[in-house]
Amino acid sequence: MTQAPRPWTAFYGPGVRTDIDTPAYRNLADLIRSVAETYGKAPAFTCCLPNGMNGTLTFQQVDEMSDGLAAYLREVAGLNQGDRVALQMPNGLAFPIAAFGVFKAGCVLVNVNPLYTAQEMARQFEDSKPHALIIVDMFAGKIPAATRGHKIPTVIVSRVAEFLPALPRGIVGLVQKYWDRTVKPVDTPHIRLPAAIDAGRRQVTQGRVEVDAYHQSVRSDDVAVLQYTGGTTGVSKGAMLTHANLIVNMEQTMELIATHVRKGEEVALTALPMYHVFAFTMNLIGFYWLGARNILIPNPRPLVNLKRAFENYKITWMSGVNTLFNGLSNEIWFTDSPPRHLKFASAGGMALQSSVAGRWQEITGKPVLQGYGLTETSPVLTFEPMGKTRAGSIGVPVPSTYVICVDDDGNEVVQGEPGEIAAKGPQVMKGYWQKPEETENTMKNGWFLTGDIGVMEPDGYFRIVDRKKDMVLVSGFNVYPNDVEDVLAAHPGILEVAVIGVPDAAAGEAVKAFIVRADPGLTVEAVRAYCKEHMTAYKVPRRVEFRDTLPKSNIGKILRKDLRAEELAQIAAE
Amino acid sequence: MVGAFEQVLLALMIFVIMLGMGASLTPRDFYLALKRPYGLAIGVISQYGFMPLIGFLLITVLPLPDAVAVGVLIMSCMPGGTTSNIFTYFSKGNLALSVLMTVTSTIFGVVLIPLLLVVYANALDLEIPRGNIIVTLVLLLVPVALGMGLRKINANVGAVTEFMGSVLALFFIGFLLVSWVPRNWQFLMTTTPATYVAAIALGVFGIAIGYGFARALKLHPRNARTVALETGIQNGPLAIAIIAFTFTGTEAQSYVAVPALYALFIMIVATVVTLIFRRANTAAEQKLPDSLL
Numbered sequence: 132m133t134q135a136p137r138p139w140t141a142f143y144g145p146g147v148r149t150d151i152d153t154p155a156y157r158n159l160a161d162l163i164r165s166v167a168e169t170y171g172k173a174p175a176f177t178c179c180l181p182n183g184m185n186g187t188l189t190f191q192q193v194d195e196m197s198d199g200l201a202a203y204l205r206e207v208a209g210l211n212q213g214d215r216v217a218l219q220m221p222n223g224l225a226f227p228i229a230a231f232g233v234f235k236a237g238c239v240l241v242n243v244n245p246l247y248t249a250q251e252m253a254r255q256f257e258d259s260k261p262h263a264l265i266i267v268d269m270f271a272g273k274i275p276a277a278t279r280g281h282k283i284p285t286v287i288v289s290r291v292a293e294f295l296p297a298l299p300r301g302i303v304g305l306v307q308k309y310w311d312r313t314v315k316p317v318d319t320p321h322i323r324l325p326a327a328i329d330a331g332r333r334q335v336t337q338g339r340v341e342v343d344a345y346h347q348s349v350r351s352d353d354v355a356v357l358q359y360t361g362g363t364t365g366v367s368k369g370a371m372l373t374h375a376n377l378i379v380n381m382e383q384t385m386e387l388i389a390t391h392v393r394k395g396e397e398v399a400l401t402a403l404p405m406y407h408v409f410a411f412t413m414n415l416i417g418f419y420w421l422g423a424r425n426i427l428i429p430n431p432r433p434l435v436n437l438k439r440a441f442e443n444y445k446i447t448w449m450s451g452v453n454t455l456f457n458g459l460s461n462e463i464w465f466t467d468s469p470p471r472h473l474k475f476a477s478a479g480g481m482a483l484q485s486s487v488a489g490r491w492q493e494i495t496g497k498p499v500l501q502g503y504g505l506t507e508t509s510p511v512l513t514f515e516p517m518g519k520t521r522a523g524s525i526g527v528p529v530p531s532t533y534v535i536c537v538d539d540d541g542n543e544v545v546q547g548e549p550g551e552i553a554a555k556g557p558q559v560m561k562g563y564w565q566k567p568e569e570t571e572n573t574m575k576n577g578w579f580l581t582g583d584i585g586v587m588e589p590d591g592y593f594r595i596v597d598r599k600k601d602m603v604l605v606s607g608f609n610v611y612p613n614d615v616e617d618v619l620a621a622h623p624g625i626l627e628v629a630v631i632g633v634p635d636a637a638a639g640e641a642v643k644a645f646i647v648r649a650d651p652g653l654t655v656e657a658v659r660a661y662c663k664e665h666m667t668a669y670k671v672p673r674r675v676e677f678r679d680t681l682p683k684s685n686i687g688k689i690l691r692k693d694l695r696a697e698e699l700a701q702i703a704a705e
Numbered sequence: 706m707v708g709a710f711e712q713v714l715l716a717l718m719i720f721v722i723m724l725g726m727g728a729s730l731t732p733r734d735f736y737l738a739l740k741r742p743y744g745l746a747i748g749v750i751s752q753y754g755f756m757p758l759i760g761f762l763l764i765t766v767l768p769l770p771d772a773v774a775v776g777v778l779i780m781s782c783m784p785g786g787t788t789s790n791i792f793t794y795f796s797k798g799n800l801a802l803s804v805l806m807t808v809t810s811t812i813f814g815v816v817l818i819p820l821l822l823v824v825y826a827n828a829l830d831l832e833i834p835r836g837n838i839i840v841t842l843v844l845l846l847v848p849v850a851l852g853m854g855l856r857k858i859n860a861n862v863g864a865v866t867e868f869m870g871s872v873l874a875l876f877f878i879g880f881l882l883v884s885w886v887p888r889n890w891q892f893l894m895t896t897t898p899a900t901y902v903a904a905i906a907l908g909v910f911g912i913a914i915g916y917g918f919a920r921a922l923k924l925h926p927r928n929a930r931t932v933a934l935e936t937g938i939q940n941g942p943l944a945i946a947i948i949a950f951t952f953t954g955t956e957a958q959s960y961v962a963v964p965a966l967y968a969l970f971i972m973i974v975a976t977v978v979t980l981i982f983r984r985a986n987t988a989a990e991q992k993l994p995d996s997l998l
Contacts, residue, residue, distance in 0.1 A: 183861075184860075184861055184868075296861055298861070298865055299865060302868055434991050439864075442731050457991075463925055468737060
């Protein structure tokens, strides 16, 4: 594999840099401070709840409050540089404070999906061994079960309406406590986030500590985030994303749209959860860097939760996934009154269907730019240049990024032939956390193997053809058949099980389970109820089919590919 | 039936509730409803076309004393009131359309109500209390405009006002239901079954026919729900005021039977319908996978 030429740079547009190798900042803490100095009292983050209640923090406030948290983590909680801090929170004003505080403390952030079951949390905690956990009160009840294997000494609890003005915060609190019943008293010893920030800020204002000293020696190639993914092999592991990975990847992507956005003037909508790598890099870090006002939506379900945000703010840029764009295109309040100030939308996480992109453009008059990448690549590898969108394509590689298609032996295929997408660039992770052999499996001669089969068009645009492995992609979230099968197989009424992904209009792919019953009375409902108890909702098989036997190889291995072929043939027949 | 103090209290409650309703709206909502006045036109036709017809058919079919029959007719010719706006809000209907329908039907009412009563009752000469109509409009439009203004100035103030308004609205509905029965116990006991049927059927048929008509003309379900509630829920207090203005003594007492009964049962009917509409609305919402937290 040689360093291929980059025909795609022709699409970048005038003045766009073709190479962005080194980050403009030493580390993320540096970026946070420097951006805050530029934009000061301008609004940085606004959390908008479904009923329109909201709270805003300025760049300066975010800077000062994250300083406070950093000082708390280092001085009071006693963490050291490189220690891990798990963050398990939906979008809200507490998220940037927490994430930025961790970077400023010189610590490593571990993003945890708030919807994880205690079991799934436990697995991630045992692997990453965090020293502190910052969690939203709604899910704090899972802490005791989740920390049985690895005790977390410091627990900081936040809430959805954190840092909103007192009256709305109080109302939301009362509604959550007495009406929704989503918040219960937290039994685990903990400190509240505002109290932790105050404690840290006292240290800072009394001149006892210098927050900048915490990250003075954090280099750009030090790990900033452990972003968990099943990767291409299914074993859950933490991708080590460095400060350089994240800063550069954000800049690489921003560069392609630089001429269409104005620093300090955009209003961006973040409806996707920021614990996901796509929103983490592009929305949390990218919009902040851009000096944009970032409108955070704690929960976009149901979609009408976005209505007030669209009405109350002049949103110029939003990011989403196929499911979100499709959903909005079918909501009357959105189609009746599409955002008037929108310049464009960006999509990632899962394949954007051409029909969805087309309908979106029809309604809003503005394009959806699709990007492609993986957790391991921070995540953006390719992006559609503004004004040069192409149906069904994932765009062109971002600056300083080399993308080729290779065969099973690692040799580049003839242009136009499908092959596994391999990538090289400053955004490719340092490796998997404490899993050198897994790292070796995906990194070949300096190329990261994505496990996706793609095709390069003559001019350098790429298309995704298929996925190499069995992984199922439900709305941008990886589901590993092994994972789901393991849980199902433990059910006494189930004899054998095979799980595959099937095409799904709404989610891109849906999980389907083929089950051979041990108990003939077992119903589909019972299977799904059992799954809901034991796994995160997106992993729960949308479809369940009972069979008498499952196709197997001659050594008894269940053949998922045969089931998939059957399923696809059936769909084709319909 | 209600004292002056209670009337002021009720007016005050309605003012606060409508302030909250207004805080849920933007000028754009009204602009959109006016830009395509199709829905509004359907609403007005439904309001003044179908409702009086339903009222007329009911008094033709049911064995009602004359005085009660007049009450049914007057009730069926009424415009929509603030109650319909509140129920539209809770049904997740198009509140801007609902408010516009109420305003339009109330203004048209000045001419249309006497005209319709002449058509259906041949020579009923009613006095339309214009002062009352103006009060209705003021009590609707002023707080709605103020609420929209509050939201424009500060989204949080708007959201809190809306929250308070909706909590008060729930209390208001509950209060009217609970306080009505003991206050009118004697009246309930002496009313004939046919009168009950007329009072209940007016609202039920109004909502059902309003919805069917709007859907048949391809209105979006959200707007059809609005038309349905607006058609079926009449301005009860206005009917009572008209009767009080026009008639006196025992005559007024028997005329007012249907509007009074209607006021009670429409609350119950509308609550049930609202629950059904909310369920339909939830079912129609776009489903997002759980992964999108």
